[in-house]
Every structure is written in C-alpha cells, then in structure tokens.
Amino acid sequence: MSWQGVPAVELHEVTRYHGARDTGVAALAGVSLSCPPGTWTAVMGPSGSGKSTLLHCAAGLDRVTSGRVLLAGRDITAAPDSVLTALRRRTVGFVFQSFNLIASLTAEQNVAFPSKLAGVRVSRSDVRQSLAGVGLADRARHKPRELSGGQQQRVAIARAMISRPAVLFADEPTGALDSHSAKVVLELLRTMVRTAGQTIVMVTHDPAVAASADTVVFLADGRIVDRVGSPTVHEVAERLAKLEG
Structure with a gap:
C-alpha cells in the first residue's frame, strides 16, 4: 500500500453512540485527530472519557x-467486515495489557500464529528476526510460563510487528508490568x-x-480537550489531575 505522505491515522468529526442516538450515551462526540507516520501519540483521560x-x-x-x-x-468508515479484517491483518498491529499469548505454544510459535491463522506464510527466519528485534533471540523456544511479564509483552509486540503494520495500536501496554519491565518495553x-x-x-x-x-x-x-507536544511527566500529570478533578 502506498501511503507515505498522508497521516497514518485520521479521525474526522467522529461520534460514537452506545444505544440509540437520541437516547444513548456519546462515547465520542465529534473527535478529530491526525497522526503522521513515524509518530507516537498517547491518549489519556478520566475513566469513561472515551479512550x-x-x-x-x-x-x-x-x-x-x-x-x-x-x-x-x-x-x-463504511468498509465491509471482510475488508476490515483483511486491512487489519496487513495494516494494523495490536498490543494489549493482557499479553494474550497461547500457553501451550513457544515464543516463536506465538509470533507466527496469527499469520498462520490468516493463511499468510511466514518463515522461521522472519519470526526469529522479529524476536531478535525485541531482544528475545535466545527465548524463541520458551513458553509463556518460562518468561517474565516484560518478556511476554515483548513477544506480543514481536507478534504484532511480524506483518510490518503501518500502525501499532496499544491499549495499556505496560499496565501489567513492573517498573523495570515497563521501562524496557517503552524504550x-x-x-x-x-x-x-x-x-x-x-x-x-x-x-x-x-x-x-x-x-x-x-x-x-468523549471530546479532545487538550494536547501536549514533547510532554514531560509533570505536565501530563498536572493536566490529567485537572481533568479528573
């Protein structure tokens, strides 16, 4: 897909209602957001804000x-489910707080599994290279129970990146990690x-x-109310505290 030069993610006046529009709850209320290629955007807000x-x-x-x-x-916006499924397999990677690794599979098998499920053949060398990219070249044959939480999250990242997606979506990727493991994943x-x-x-x-x-x-x-570029921990904590207060 040729898309360089255009935003990797764009939302234009997006609304999302839970329930009927006239009586439901607006989880998103006119959100516009643009994320250029090669950038990292964090989304924050109080519980129930629409993150x-x-x-x-x-x-x-x-x-x-x-x-x-x-x-x-x-x-x-209006793409059929079949198109969305194919697009997500090629264009999007996901990393969640729960690592979602299959306990009976090794690290390399977990990395390859979604591609195999999608009917896409990946070579062992590609899988090993993906694991090496997250610093786990020597853990390819280890099962999740033999890995630390931080290592399991890195396997999940390798799995998300094996298809070289345009965008990686991460939902609380360090939420289940200790501070050292979280630092490694963020780096x-x-x-x-x-x-x-x-x-x-x-x-x-x-x-x-x-x-x-x-x-x-x-x-x-459900609305974007603030944004900070080149953020510091103090700036982010201060603005979040104001919203939560």
Whole structure:
C-alpha cells in the first residue's frame, strides 16, 4: 500500500453512540485527530472519557456513528467486515495489557500464529528476526510460563510487528508490568518509532508512560480537550489531575 505522505491515522468529526442516538450515551462526540507516520501519540483521560472507544474506532474494531476514519490513507468508515479484517491483518498491529499469548505454544510459535491463522506464510527466519528485534533471540523456544511479564509483552509486540503494520495500536501496554519491565518495553517502542518509522497510538492512564510519546491527547466526555507536544511527566500529570478533578 502506498501511503507515505498522508497521516497514518485520521479521525474526522467522529461520534460514537452506545444505544440509540437520541437516547444513548456519546462515547465520542465529534473527535478529530491526525497522526503522521513515524509518530507516537498517547491518549489519556478520566475513566469513561472515551479512550478505548477512540482506539477501537481508529483501528476499525468498532463502527462510528458518524464522521470518517482513515487508516494509512484509506477510508474505512463504511468498509465491509471482510475488508476490515483483511486491512487489519496487513495494516494494523495490536498490543494489549493482557499479553494474550497461547500457553501451550513457544515464543516463536506465538509470533507466527496469527499469520498462520490468516493463511499468510511466514518463515522461521522472519519470526526469529522479529524476536531478535525485541531482544528475545535466545527465548524463541520458551513458553509463556518460562518468561517474565516484560518478556511476554515483548513477544506480543514481536507478534504484532511480524506483518510490518503501518500502525501499532496499544491499549495499556505496560499496565501489567513492573517498573523495570515497563521501562524496557517503552524504550523498545521508542526505538521502533525512531529507527523503523513506526506509528503508535497508545491508550494509558500513567503519566510516566504517556510522557514517552511525542504527543499526548486528553479526552473528557468523549471530546479532545487538550494536547501536549514533547510532554514531560509533570505536565501530563498536572493536566490529567485537572481533568479528573
């Protein structure tokens, strides 16, 4: 897909209602957001502000009520499920707080599994290279129970990146990790942005995690109410505290 020069993720006046529009709840209320290629955007806000809904709509996991969503320059707003499924397999990677690794499979088997499920053949060398990229070349044959939480999350990142997606969506990727493991994962994500031109959109509640991003977007009541470029932990914590207060 040729999309360089256009935003990796675009939302234009997106609304998302849960329930009927006239009586339901607006999880998103006119959100517009643009994430250029090779950037890292963190999304923050109080509980119920619409963070996860924004992530799901941007990734094509959830349908918008109105507005437009574009991924790597392609309008996915009204795309049929078959197209969305194929697009997600090629264009999008996902990393969640729960690692979602299969306990009976080794690290390399977990990395290869989604591609095999999609009917896409990946070579062992590609899998090994993906694991090496997250510092786990020597853990390829280890099963999840033999890995630390931080190592399991890095396997999940390798799995998400094996298809070289245009955008990596991360939902609380360090939420289940200790501080050292979280730091390792964040450094890995920063390296991916800096050296591989990866685009990351991440939801987090932790100011220290958000401060690793290039830009922090703040949501409240389904609307973008603030944003900070080149954030510091203090800036992020202060603005989040105001919203929560």
